[in-house]
Amino acid sequence: MAEEELIVEGLTGVDISLRIAGPGTRSYAFVTDWLLRTLLALGLLLTGAVLRLILALGAHRAPGNAVMIAAGILAIATYLLYHPVVEVAMRGRTPGLRKAGARIVTLEGATPGTGALLIRNLFRLIDSLPVCYMVGLTCCMFTKQRVRFGDMVAGTVLVVDEPDPVRSLGRLSAQMQRTALSLEALRLIHDLLDRWPSLEDTRRTQLARALLAKIDPGFEPRRGETASGPALRARLERLLAGPRR
């Protein structure tokens, strides 16, 4: 059975739990990165072709060919070396992983070193067999920590990277200083405002009214019956912001 969390022993003895990313997140990140590296490689080829054309117009055929060859080599190198280079440069992240909300960590929760990242990428040769990363995906589905062979050998795990974790602590503490609301009330308001665009108008106004009746002493349910969705939302946001000084 796959584990949901990677429990890491903290430096002070307080354990930290990291949510393990599943095959879906992994695939999404890979496809995003694949599109990006394909576009980069095609861009390089296109640049080479344009330069060649310009040189040909100037009757410099030989340098034009050399430019095209160089562009070809660069494009292939970009396509093949994208993952190892970007992962090392971005310390266990790639644009795809960032988009999917994941990052690579060691089994100790640390940022992986260059060696581990290179070994992880080397084993793509096995994980990508026979087609479409079937070995890697199968391995990912049946291992405890949802890892592919490369991760297993390198001692790395793909974990969920919470969006802006430190800023959310900052935001939370700022709101707590300003407002008299309880932590639970703050969470409920945040949840509702986060889901606001995806909820139907009648449903979200109903939820907002119920929530305001419970947590806002100045809210009169009878008058609130006639309040519109945007007005209710503004009231919730005012509660989060706290009283004006």
Place this chain on the structure above:
Amino acid sequence: MPAPDVNAATWIRARAPQWQALATEAATAPQRTRATVDEALSTLRTYRVMAQHLASARELLPGSFLVAALENACATLHAAINRAPRLTGGRWLALFRDDIPAAAASVRVLALWIAALLVASTFAGWWLISTYPELISLIASPRMIDGVERGHLWTYQVLDIAPPAMLSAQIFSNNVVVTLGAFCTGLLFGLGAFYMIALNGLMLGGLLAFTHQHGLALGLVKFTLAHGPVELSVMCLAAAAGTALGEAVIRPVVPSRVESLRRRAAELGPLLLGCALLLLGSGLIEGFLSPRVTVSILVRLGVGLGYWTLMLLWLSGRLIPRAPASLI
């Protein structure tokens, strides 16, 4: 005694101002490429305080989103503090001077066995094609067969098709894929590495036999003389490293097979970097020197033996001298 929720509320209000400062520190620490001693100590202090708060928050408000926020901030700092240092000049030197030769030394015996397997399979390939010449179609393309039957080696035609730089890059990437493949497939209890070496040996022997039948074997040997010794040695080294990986799975040195595999891979990783660099040199020789008919056999022999000796010196740790030990 106050109710727990009152306790929690008081606790939160007392610490909220501190969290904002801690959050700012936690946001900047991972971005730093270099840190002064004061900055590093400040990060450690932040981590310690945050871990304390996390432990208290887990007691007072288990499962709350404050715990999640503190946990995330702690995880970010934990990753930043435990980050491996960047590769500096000294680390690169140690890699080339110590790590790569040490990794090569750890697979020396295996590499000799793999070389024996390569020689044996080359003989087998020679025998196979000498006895059943029609089987050449299994290892050579129709164009290659046609060319040899008309008295031309394919090796000297490649220069007409592609420029040397392109050819070098192509040869280098092919060789790297074969070498890395030999290493990675060693994971399958070493069988993948054996298969790749045996297959390459069979092909080499078969092609030698086939060209010998048409009086072109000397030409093929002449072509491979400059780049072949290092290329084949590197292939044997990578396969030996792959076999060592397989051995780590079969006979783990620690209680867990995965952990044993992980340790061996970390030890052997630098060797692959060395192999890739050696192959880069081979690719350049194969692209620029080997296809030129004007280069004499003696020059080829000199280049081949010279490069091979250089490789042996490097991998035995004699090429880059160690600095004299400090008296302190």
